[in-house]
Amino acid sequence: MENVKSNTSVSPFGIKDKLGYMFGDFGNDFTFILSSSFMLKFYTDVMDINAAVVGVLMMAARFVDAVTDVTMGQIVDRSKPTKDGKFRPWIRRMCGPVAIASFLIYQAGFANMAYGFKVFWMAFTYILWGSIFYTSINIPYGSMASAISPDPDDRAQLSVWRTIGATLAGLVIGVGTPIVAYKTVNGNPILTGGRMMTVAGVFSVLAILCYLLCFYLVRERVEVPANTQKLHIGMMIKNLVTNRALLGIIAAAILLLLGMLGMQGMAGYVFPNFYRSAGAQSVSALAGSIAMLLICAPFAGKLAAKFGKKELSVVSCAFGAAIYLICLFIRPQSAAVYVVFYTLAYIGLGFFNTVIWAMITDVIDDAEVKNGVREDGTIYSVYSFARKLGQAFSSGMIGGLLTMIGYSKDTAFDPEVTRGIFNLSCVIPAAGLLAVALALFFIYPLNKKKVEENCAELARRRKQS
Secondary structure: OOOOEEOOOOOOOOHHHHHHHHHHHHHHHHHHHHHHHHHHHHHHHOOOOOHHHHHHHHHHHHHHHHHHHHHHHHHHHHOOOEOOEOOHHHHHHHHHHHHHHHHHHOOHHHOOOOHHHHHHHHHHHHHHHHHHHHHHHHHHHHHOHHHHOOOHHHHHHHHHHHHHHHHHHHHHHHHHHHHHHEEEEOOEEEEOHHHHHHHHHHHHHHHHHHHHHHHHHOOOOEEOOOOOOOOOHHHHHHHHHOOHHHHHHHHHHHHHHHHHHHHHHHHHHHHHHHOOOHHHHHHHHHHHHHHHHHHHHHHHHHHHHHHOHHHHHHHHHHHHHHHHHHHHHHOOOOHHHHHHHHHHHHHHHHHHHHHHHHHHHHHHHHHHHHHOOOOHHHHHHHHHHHHHHHHHHHHHHHHHHHHHOOOOOOOOOOHHHHHHHHHHHHHHHHHHHHHHHHHHHHOOOOOHHHHHHHHHHHHHHHHHO
């Protein structure tokens, strides 16, 4: 077994690493949140493709990820460290391709092309972005947390700052996109293709800038040698499927994405269609982002340190589910009141979403304690694939359910359809968040005590090496 060694030739862990890691997810989510929040809306309302078709294609792309994610994880694990580290070089290499591929998804100039061509273009660009280029930058970025510092408290801080980056991206996208991309026609807010394409282009440029800031600010301090052991596919699969901690966090991640992206995805329909206010969608994104920055980010780490990351996440997700069930029962007619419910529920999922990245490093540590091999890239790639499944299932589910209630470009403001939109906007996130709480409680084994025991054991082994 090769031991993980600390690189003491670089500056100590500090604010530059936190800011750099924050900018990394800022860059990630300039394309990821844009896709999860507006791609379905763009292809149904601008490109005039059936919602179920969009959803099915987004789900089908995840089968490609089953190969590309794990392959990229193996590439990362088996790569040798360079003068820039083992993981950082990938960020600089792939920031341009992932940004360009994201921009290609939103080509409104093809709106009048044949239906088959539009479906092909959507599938091609979505796979190019998500399955290839996003995978090749996101897996090294996520795996890098273990190399920035061996200290679990430092990693928890990185998780918080990563969430801050995602929240800021969500703030810019969620607030700015509805303001810029919609125009009012006969009193109804309509998404316009040309404006959406401009928004996507601007966000792609900003994504590249954020990735480069991540590369230049972050330093890797833990030298993770290349995994030179012979690849045994059967053994690798066995280790993964028998890893209860990994299975638990995968289940929670998929369900979290169903809840969170259900909220964000349905916001693109409930505000402009049910409440007739694209502006309220911007307000909801602003309120949710502020709540994340002022409540979740400052207190998640402290609460997790006191009670445990698992314990905090179970309670917060159950709280978010309860808020949406109350909203479904009350059925507020005011968009402002709905925004309040949205924000409270966002706080509930926000605590879990803030500490989840630190929980992944806990899973990696747990696997190393049990198997004697550190596989940051492989484990993170499996987790990344699970998140993409959650994204795809969310889009597929939303697309299918919208089709079931009769939604199309022509029925977008029909009263019966908009009532169905409101119901879905509450039921989807409530079910997702409740399921997250149950998965963490019954499957995920890494409570506060177990995490501390694993950290102590790894520290003992590294001291002896």
